[in-house]
Amino acid sequence: MATLELVGVRKSFGSVQVLHGIDLSVADGEMVVIVGASGCGKSTLLRIVAGLETPTEGRVLIDGRDVTPLEPADRDIAMVFQNYALYPHMSVFDNMAYGLKIRRVPRAEIRRRVQETAELLGISSLLDRRPRQLSGGQRQRVAMGRAIVREPRLFLFDEPLSNLDAKLRVQMRAEIRRLQKRLGVTSLFVTHDQTEAMTLGDRLVVMHQGRAAQIATPMEVWARPADTYVAGFIGSPAMNFLDATLAEEGRAAALAAGPVLRFADGPRPGPEGRRIVVGVRPEHVHAAPGDEGGLPLAIELAEPLGSETVLHGRLPGGESFTARLPGAAAPQAGAVLPLRLPADTLHIFDAETGLRLDPRA
Amino acid sequence: MRRRVIFRGKLLPYLLLAPQIAVTLVFFFWPAGQAIRQSVLREDPFGLSSEFVGLENFREVLSDPLYLNAVWNTAVFSTSVAALALGAALFLAVLADKSIRGAGVYKTLLIWPYAVAPAVAAVLWLFLFHPAIGLFGRALNAAGIAWDFKLNGAQAMLLVIFASAWKQVSYNFIFFLAGLQSIPRSVLEAAAIDGARPARRFWTVVFPLLSPTTFFLLVVNLTYAFFDTFGVIHALTGGGPGKATETLIYKVYVDGVQNLNLGGSSAQSVILMAIVIALTAVQFRYVERRVHY
Numbered sequence: 289m290a291t292l293e294l295v296g297v298r299k300s301f302g303s304v305q306v307l308h309g310i311d312l313s314v315a316d317g318e319m320v321v322i323v324g325a326s327g328c329g330k331s332t333l334l335r336i337v338a339g340l341e342t343p344t345e346g347r348v349l350i351d352g353r354d355v356t357p358l359e360p361a362d363r364d365i366a367m368v369f370q371n372y373a374l375y376p377h378m379s380v381f382d383n384m385a386y387g388l389k390i391r392r393v394p395r396a397e398i399r400r401r402v403q404e405t406a407e408l409l410g411i412s413s414l415l416d417r418r419p420r421q422l423s424g425g426q427r428q429r430v431a432m433g434r435a436i437v438r439e440p441r442l443f444l445f446d447e448p449l450s451n452l453d454a455k456l457r458v459q460m461r462a463e464i465r466r467l468q469k470r471l472g473v474t475s476l477f478v479t480h481d482q483t484e485a486m487t488l489g490d491r492l493v494v495m496h497q498g499r500a501a502q503i504a505t506p507m508e509v510w511a512r513p514a515d516t517y518v519a520g521f522i523g524s525p526a527m528n529f530l531d532a533t534l535a536e537e538g539r540a541a542a543l544a545a546g547p548v549l550r551f552a553d554g555p556r557p558g559p560e561g562r563r564i565v566v567g568v569r570p571e572h573v574h575a576a577p578g579d580e581g582g583l584p585l586a587i588e589l590a591e592p593l594g595s596e597t598v599l600h601g602r603l604p605g606g607e608s609f610t611a612r613l614p615g616a617a618a619p620q621a622g623a624v625l626p627l628r629l630p631a632d633t634l635h636i637f638d639a640e641t642g643l644r645l646d647p648r649a
Numbered sequence: 650m651r652r653r654v655i656f657r658g659k660l661l662p663y664l665l666l667a668p669q670i671a672v673t674l675v676f677f678f679w680p681a682g683q684a685i686r687q688s689v690l691r692e693d694p695f696g697l698s699s700e701f702v703g704l705e706n707f708r709e710v711l712s713d714p715l716y717l718n719a720v721w722n723t724a725v726f727s728t729s730v731a732a733l734a735l736g737a738a739l740f741l742a743v744l745a746d747k748s749i750r751g752a753g754v755y756k757t758l759l760i761w762p763y764a765v766a767p768a769v770a771a772v773l774w775l776f777l778f779h780p781a782i783g784l785f786g787r788a789l790n791a792a793g794i795a796w797d798f799k800l801n802g803a804q805a806m807l808l809v810i811f812a813s814a815w816k817q818v819s820y821n822f823i824f825f826l827a828g829l830q831s832i833p834r835s836v837l838e839a840a841a842i843d844g845a846r847p848a849r850r851f852w853t854v855v856f857p858l859l860s861p862t863t864f865f866l867l868v869v870n871l872t873y874a875f876f877d878t879f880g881v882i883h884a885l886t887g888g889g890p891g892k893a894t895e896t897l898i899y900k901v902y903v904d905g906v907q908n909l910n911l912g913g914s915s916a917q918s919v920i921l922m923a924i925v926i927a928l929t930a931v932q933f934r935y936v937e938r939r940v941h942y
Contacts (some may be wrong), residue, residue, distance in 0.1 A: 366842065370837060
């Protein structure tokens with residue numbers, strides 16, 4: 289139970305800077321998910337919190353105390369590794385008891401705590417086994433157990449689900465969330481999987497090239513992405529981006545493809561003709577009613593998924609575009625489908641910086 | 650990847666195996682057979698005739714105080730060599746495993762002694778520790794320590810132990826380094842996060858995970874100390890002073906080649922052979938299985 293605060297954390301490996309100043313504060317009991325593509329610095333950030341890496345600049349505070357110069361051993365944290373990192377020569381019991389033994393917890397209490405935790409995770413029958421005698425899912429549970437049994441102030445998860453098969457991953461995901469809520473331990477969870485991020489996190493940190501592109505709740509990240517990177521990263525299939533310019537005194541976007549779309553929520557700042565990017569999620573697109581005209585999509589590939597159909601195609605300007613329509617009775621490849629882009633679902637970004645443009649107050 | 654090759658005739662496979670079989674027959678089975686035959690015979694002083702004496706040679710050897718002295722010497726010598734060579738190699742490997750500048754050079758230098766012939770290594774140590782002309786020998790004497798391994802048996806034993814261990818450190822170093830590098834980093838990081846300091850990490854995680862390597866090397870080092878250190882001992886002390894550094898293998902040479910007691914020497918050879926077979930059996934039986942976690 290603790291708060292975690294990162295202040296201006298920077299990290300360079302030689303001349304390569306991988307973290308460009310990360311600020312983050314995590315409330316007591318909160319689960320924050322750090323998500324980003326590989327190489328964005330998310331694992332490095334987690335390792336800095338763990339004390340396995342030293343930041344080049346900046347500070348890490350746990351419960352308001354600066355732990356930056358402390359060894360991992362002195363931070364009272366627990367970490368679940370991607371490959372579980374169980375001690376191969378110890379039984380499951382000893383794996384879980386290792387940290388407690390080092391802290392000189394009395395033998396009887398170690399036994400009690402390990403057994404309680406094992407029960408919680410449903411691995412009581414495995415306590416005498418060696419890691420190599422366990423399946424992937426069981427190892428995952430042991431790794432969790434080793435972290436939980438210590439009752440640390442902070443949980444760190446480094447892509448713990450990425451080595452599991454799809455079904456088990458969904459199951460463990462739910463279980464991790466349930467346990468974390470029940471134990472109320474402040475947690476940092478690193479993943480590259482946006483579904484994991486959306487379902488697990490109280491808040492997300494979307495990282496991009498060593499910067500936190502956005503720190504917000506999953507719904508906010510989805511509904512109001514801070515820039516084109518976040519917009520494209522969260523959501524599947526990814527958001528469509530269309531080049532446009534500001535028109536009608538900032539009240540509309542003139543698409544490069546032709547049509548002018550009026551904003552539902554008010555004018556954007558900037559001179560007329562300012563270059564912008566209009567983002568629209570595939571699931572927000574409708575087929576236009578016959579007489580309305582709309583944006584013609586030349587369909588190149590239709591993926592019927594039963595409850596919905598994903599259409600991939602091109603707009604007249606040549607931009608690729610994806611639409612997700614309900615039902616399976618959708619047009620085939622080769623057809624041209626007029627689309628309507630509802631005004632209240634548009635995301636407007638600056639073309640140069642990629643940052644979100646909100647209506648003038 | 651396993652491929653099953655099937656030869657047409659019967660001749661070709663035997664032909665292909667023939668060189669290996671010939672080498673084994675000529676250089677192992679034949680001499681071994683000779684040794685066993687000799688060990689139950691006794692030659693007359695002029696080597697003109699021999700008579701069958703059963704296990705008399707063995708009885709004589711095993712009740713000979715000099716032989717028991719050699720057994721004791723061998724025990725002291727080989728345990729010390731193995732312990733010293735393993736300990737030093739592990740220490741160096743742990744240091745070399747860290748990311749340090751010039752690691753490549755450092756590792757190459759550590760591996761060099763293995764390429765030095767035993768006799769050359771012995772001469773090197775001789776020059777270093779000779780009481781009159783050796784660098785360290787003179788220094789020791791100048792420091793007031795009466796150092797002369799040609800007179801002092803314990804010092805002689807110490808010197809052959811160090812020289813023999815020195816040669817074996819390189820070999821052990823390579824294996825330990827490989828063993829250390831195969832330990833997943835994340836396991837060590839997990840231990841660090843669990844609160845283990847470096848020393849504790851080493852003894853509770855690294856060392857147990859190295860146990861298959863250590864056990865393998867222990868057997869190899871004992872075999873080395875038993876049988877491959879003849880050259881070092883011969884060049885440094887010749888088994889002396891007195892019989893202070895005479896090990897089992899050295900006594901076989903002295904009794905057989907110098908004293909021409911072929912029966913006794915052969916009996917000792919047979920005993921040594923039994924020890925090799927036992928050590929090898931232990932290695933085959935346990936290295937693959939028991940030590941694996």
